[in-house]
Amino acid sequence: MSAAAASPPPPAAAGEHLRFHLRGFLSPETCKELEFVHRSCGTAGYRPSVVSTSLPHLAATGCGHLLLPFVPVRERLRDAVESAFSCHFDLFIEFTGLISWCKGASIGWHSDDNKPYLRQRAFTAVCYLNDHGKDYKGGILQFQDGEPSFITPVAGDVVIYTADNSNTHCVDEVTEGERLTLTLWFTRDSAYDEDPKLLSFLSQTSLNYEPVHQSSYIPLPASDIMYWFAYDHSGFDVRCARVHILGFSFHSSIDEDNKSVAPAEDDPIELLGKPVRLGRGDDVFDKVFANGLHALQVVQFYYWKAPELSAKRKQTSGGSGTVCCPVSQSRGTKLPLPCNHGLEQTIFGSHKNVEIDFEWSDFELAVSMWENYSEELQRKLLTFLPYWLSSEAIFIVSSCSPQVRTEGN
Numbered sequence: 001m002s003a004a005a006a007s008p009p010p011p012a013a014a015g016e017h018l019r020f021h022l023r024g025f026l027s028p029e030t031c032k033e034l035e036f037v038h039r040s041c042g043t044a045g046y047r048p049s050v051v052s053t054s055l056p057h058l059a060a061t062g063c064g065h066l067l068l069p070f071v072p073v074r075e076r077l078r079d080a081v082e083s084a085f086s087c088h089f090d091l092f093i094e095f096t097g098l099i100s101w102c103k104g105a106s107i108g109w110h111s112d113d114n115k116p117y118l119r120q121r122a123f124t125a126v127c128y129l130n131d132h133g134k135d136y137k138g139g140i141l142q143f144q145d146g147e148p149s150f151i152t153p154v155a156g157d158v159v160i161y162t163a164d165n166s167n168t169h170c171v172d173e174v175t176e177g178e179r180l181t182l183t184l185w186f187t188r189d190s191a192y193d194e195d196p197k198l199l200s201f202l203s204q205t206s207l208n209y210e211p212v213h214q215s216s217y218i219p220l221p222a223s224d225i226m227y228w229f230a231y232d233h234s235g236f237d238v239r240c241a242r243v244h245i246l247g248f249s250f251h252s253s254i255d256e257d258n259k260s261v262a263p264a265e266d267d268p269i270e271l272l273g274k275p276v277r278l279g280r281g282d283d284v285f286d287k288v289f290a291n292g293l294h295a296l297q298v299v300q301f302y303y304w305k306a307p308e309l310s311a312k313r314k315q316t317s318g319g320s321g322t323v324c325c326p327v328s329q330s331r332g333t334k335l336p337l338p339c340n341h342g343l344e345q346t347i348f349g350s351h352k353n354v355e356i357d358f359e360w361s362d363f364e365l366a367v368s369m370w371e372n373y374s375e376e377l378q379r380k381l382l383t384f385l386p387y388w389l390s391s392e393a394i395f396i397v398s399s400c401s402p403q404v405r406t407e408g409n
């Protein structure tokens with residue numbers, strides 16, 4: 001969760017600078033962690049060819065604990081904006097969201113406060129989580145006037161600018177791959193502060209679980225329609241596409257010799273709301289996941305940790321052979337989900353290019369690492385929430401701060 005310690009931009013006299021390009025603001029590890037959250041939880045976006053993950057969506061789908069990786073980043077970005085634009089007033093975060101700009105996504109010339117319902121926006125921060133050229137083509141950010149006149153996105157870099165028409169900008173069409181960003185808008189108007197809204201969601205969902213119970217971090221899918229990515233008179237389910245691209249498939253949780261229990265679904269996509277297994281090639285993994293989103297999150301966690309896991313395996317076993325295989329070939333049949341492999345490949349296919357040296361034993365280890373990771377975040381969330389609720393704000397609660405009393409202290 002650590003964010004790289006880039007020095008804050010120098011304070012500027014009002015009007016002196018329109019925008020700042022901060023290089024290396026986020027560490028590669030922070031970029032990867034946010035990418036994991038987005039690829040696990042994103043839904044079809046608010047514009048064509050876009051997938052997005054907003055913080056209220058995380059809180060509403062049983063993933064309130066996944067807000068934690070955002071907390072230090074939001075705080076550092078607010079500090080950077082306040083210092084860059086010499087703000088002698090309170091600044092609130094109006095929106096925080098992860099966005100994938102997929103093939104065909106672009107935005108024409110605009111300023112970020114250009115609609116009556118967007119007038120409250122004062123500043124924008126866009127963090128780039130992956131690299132132009134390597135991960136996607138197109139997607140250059142251009143400004144109409146002033147310097148810098150364009151930004152070529154590099155993972156870890158941030159651009160901050162005023163949301164008014166002195167920063168009219170556009171984003172070129174993404175022609176290949178997936179351009180990942182973390183976008184924040186800041187406001188001076190506390191009525192638009194997103195924190196109280198998030199806290200209200202969190203208190204309705206996360207506070208119900210005490211003590212930490214396993215099911216408290218299992219994701220709960222939103223309505224199926226939110227995962228439908230429409231493209232060119234066709235489309236696909238985002239959960240299926242993300243799982244397929246990494247070589248996995250969804251299987252029934254019911255064993256083949258027990259077919260009589262298998263219920264017939266009107267809409268096969270509804271099967272993703274029920275317990276599922278994961279398969280790869282002819283193998284089906286033993287574990288039953290609570291739903292398709294749970295399975296997807298574990299697959300994305302595995303993908304995030306795969307290089308580390310395979311390096312560890314090679315170190316300990318000298319690279320030879322598999323230890324045990326928690327899989328079988330006769331378990332749950334492949335779910336009859338509608339898919340469009342060609343389109344899934346066109347839209348999400350580019351990021352699997354880091355070839356995974358796949359072993360089921362690594363995957364099994366990733367399942368327990370994911371459980372530990374989620375449990376730790378959930379524990380932190382439950383510790384922080386009372387402090388957040390009493391100040392109606394989301395902030396880093398330092399464990400050494402004297403007012404924090406955690407269990408056992």
Ligand SMILES: O=C(O)CCC(=O)C(=O)O
Pocket residue numbers: 107112126141169170171181183
């Ligand atoms: O992603 C970017 O570089 C800028 C995005 C943008 O202009 C917007 O979301 O309003």
Ligand SMILES: [Fe+2]
Pocket residue numbers: 110111112169
């Ligand atoms: Fe914009």
